[in-house]
Amino acid sequence: MIRVSELTKRFDKLAVDRISFEVARGEVVGFLGPNGAGKTTTIRVLTGYHPATSGKAWIAGHDVEQASLQARQQIGYLPENVPIYPELRVVEFLRYRAALKGVPAKQRRLAVDRAMQKADIQDVARKLVGNVSRGYRQRVGLADALVANPPILILDEPTSGLDPNQRRRIKQVVRDLAAEHTILFSSHILGEVQDVSSRILVIHRGTLRADGPPDELVLRAVGRSVHVTARCTPGQLDEVVRGTPGLRSEAAEPAKQDGYATCQGTAEPGADPTQALGDRLLAAGIAVRELRVSVPTLEEYFTLMTEGSDRHEEAALAAVAAPEVHS
Amino acid sequence: MNGAWVTFRKEMLTYCVSPVSWMIAVVFYLLRGFELTFLTQWFGYQRGDPDVFVSATYNSSSTALMVMFVPGLLTMRCFAEERRTGSMEMLMTAPVRDGGVVIGKWLAATMFYALLWLPSALLLHVLEYGPFLDTDLAFGPVFAAYLGMFLLSSMLIAFGCFASSLTDNVLLAALLSIVFDFALMRVPGQLAAQFGDLGDSYYVRELLDKFDVMSNFRDWFARGLIDTSQVAFYLGGVMFFLFLTTVSVASRRVA
Known part of the structure; x- marks a missing residue:
């Protein structure tokens, strides 16, 4: 039409x-x-x-x-x-x-x-x-x-x-x-x-x-964010989480409660690593207290598409404007 | 021409509910009433000639007001107001032709203007029953004078529409129009006088004569004489200014 x-x-x-x-x-x-x-x-x-x-x-x-x-x-x-x-x-x-x-x-x-x-x-x-x-x-x-x-x-x-x-x-x-x-x-x-x-x-x-x-x-543009809290050491959790395909994670930390570790990560855009992560935790025999996956909002997407590109464009402009350094 | 007719009806409604229109009518009739009182007293004393009376009426200050100020005041809002408020966008995106809108607005202003004039004919009718005139008022000069006024005003209103299409400032539109009307009434006469001094060129004089609307009015229409070349001049003027208005409105799409 x-x-x-x-x-x-x-x-x-x-x-x-x-x-x-x-x-x-x-x-x-x-x-x-x-x-x-x-x-x-x-x-x-x-x-x-x-x-x-x-x-x-x-x-x-x-x-x-x-x-x-x-x-x-x-x-x-x-x-x-x-x-x-x-x-x-x-x-x-x-x-x-x-x-x-x-x-x-x-x-x-x-x-x-x-x-x-x-x-x-x-x-x-x-x-x-x-x-x-x-x-x-x-x-x-x-x-x-x-x-x-x-x-x-x-x-x-x-x-x-x-x-x-x-x-x-x-x-x-x-x-x-x-x-x-x-x-x-x-x-x-x-x-x-x-x-x-x-x-x-x-x-x-x-x-x-x-x-x-x-x-x-x-x-497609913004990855889901993943939050895991499990009964294990930070090192064990790190190992499991980092090995999950399609998931980028920060270093695991000890949780507030003794004996627990917590870790946050972001999935690749378009990927849903929840199942894979769950399977891996199960296979490693780690008791999971919390596995939270949040779906990104349109607002996050909009910010990424508009503000993000602004920053990108400003950086590009600044690069053009900067005087060339001759060695 | 659906657009022209619909625009005409809406504009007529707007004129009828607009306080400006009624203020113009009040000022015009007050002024005309005073003039008539003065003239009837004078004529009553002089037992005057009706032809002179018609001529005197149309050379009066109320006529000058109607010719110099009113076309500008009626048309100032035509397009300037639409642009100022943004309603031009709604008008231009409706499925109507620009020319239709222009004609509708011009026609409404002209008709409303004619309606403002019409009751003044009743004032003349009153005279027939009073002891003011030696003979009956001749219908010819009165009709011709009204026709002349209508033709002249149609052209001035067409210019007013054009002036309004040039700006989004309503007062500026009115001012442009008033300056034009004033210039048309005064400048060609003055120039003709100058050329008379400088020696005569037939074509220049003919041209100036056509533009010298006030003397055309005085020497022809007010005496009951209708010259087709003058009628053609005014109608040509209407078409010329309506064309310019349409071009001006259409060019605003580009801006």
């Missing part, structure tokens, strides 16, 4: 650098990245607000530049800050938007009612848009995105600036919508993306860093 190929957008500096991805029908894809990573720029190219500097993008088979109007007809778009006309009532605003999006006059009332119901804003229908709270305003924006019942929804930071309750409601709405729409939504709040999306795209400094289901991506 959405296809992006080698998309580049340059303002004064490069905002998006040759990113490519696809979103299939019915998928809910989270677009993840720190502030200023290029999420909004990519979304604006997809919605026809900015032309791409190079590369192509298609919405439901329509080129977003060559067939912009047809592409825009397939999209319901919720911008990051929902700017709406404060002098109109919510229902007037939605009727106007429905008309603008070409909903036939006879179906308009029904379309507006349905969108308000989906976004759960019937109780503010007669209020002036300028007078509703931020949470409601965000949902009015969502109702606007839904009003023409487009097959594709593009939501840019739908929960930014909302309190936890409002966030939960929006998340619930997005989950409910997933049954009928293809959704691309951006966020820098990790929990949200993990809860709602079946797949994530990680963008950082304008480049696409990862693409896949969130759990899989996390496990």
Whole structure:
């Protein structure tokens, strides 16, 4: 439904650098990245607000530049800050938007009612848009995105600036919508993306860093951490743990309790050494008091993908900037 | 043209609920009311000629207010406000053509402007029943004067839309528009006078004559004369500025 190929957008500096991805029908894809990573720029190219500097993008088979109007007809778009006309009532605003999006006059009332119901804003229908709270305003924006019942929804930071309750409601709405729409939504709040999306795209400094289901991506990139406490000497434990394939461990130490040793390690990304470690401990006749394996969080992954690469890039820049030493 | 029609309806609604529109109407009618009182007293005394009356009315300060300030004030929000609040993004990502949006906004401002003018015709009607005029008020000059005013204003409003598309500062948009309107009313007349002194070039004079909207108004429309070349000039001006506005709005996508 959405296809992006080698998309580049340059303002004064490069905002998006040759990113490519696809979103299939019915998928809910989270677009993840720190502030200023290029999420909004990519979304604006997809919605026809900015032309791409190079590369192509298609919405439901329509080129977003060559067939912009047809592409825009397939999209319901919720911008990051929902700017709406404060002098109109919510229902007037939605009727106007429905008309603008070409909903036939006879179906308009029904379309507006349905969108308000989906976004759960019937109780503010007669209020002036300028007078509703931020949470409601965000949902009015969502109702606007839904009003023409487009097959594709593009939501840019739908929960930014909302309190936890409002966030939960929006998340619930997005989950409910997933049954009928293809959704691309951006966020820098990790929990949200993990809860709602079946797949994530990680963008950082304008480049696409990862693409896949969130759990899989996390496990592929960050190893599980392993913690063992057993009845033996640190030396015995060391021997067993270090010999486990796919596990890097620190030196074992005596535990607080006499006669016990404790050891921590990190598994190779993608590997699950729990079974192997258990077998080895059993074979060595060591009584295990605790064997804890923790699955890494998306947050750890995100830090690794973004902050880690920052450090890497800064180091690279520093290396370039450093004067060469001639021997 | 669905976009133009939908935009027109929404803009008309916005004008109707906007306090600025009503303030303009109040100031205009207060001023016009004072002028009419003054003129009827004067005419009542002079037993004046209705043609002179029409001409005098349209040379009045309330007319100058409507021509110089009101197009800018009505159109200042058209695009500048949309850009300032960010609603331009929602508008431009909706499946409508830029040209349709521009036409819709211009048409709404022009229609609202015409609605502001319309009740002033009733003031003229009042005169017919009073002991102010020797003869009946001639329909021709009144109609032509209103038509002329409508055409001139349509062009000024089209410029106002263009000015509003250039900036996200509403006041700057209004100022640009007011300066343009003022210049159009004063500069060509002055230049024509200068050229008269410097010797005559037929084409330059013809061109200046077309741009000298106030004297066109005074010498032609207010006397009941409709010159098709002037009508074409104003309509051409409308199209020119609407085209520029569309280009300006479309170019904002690139920024």
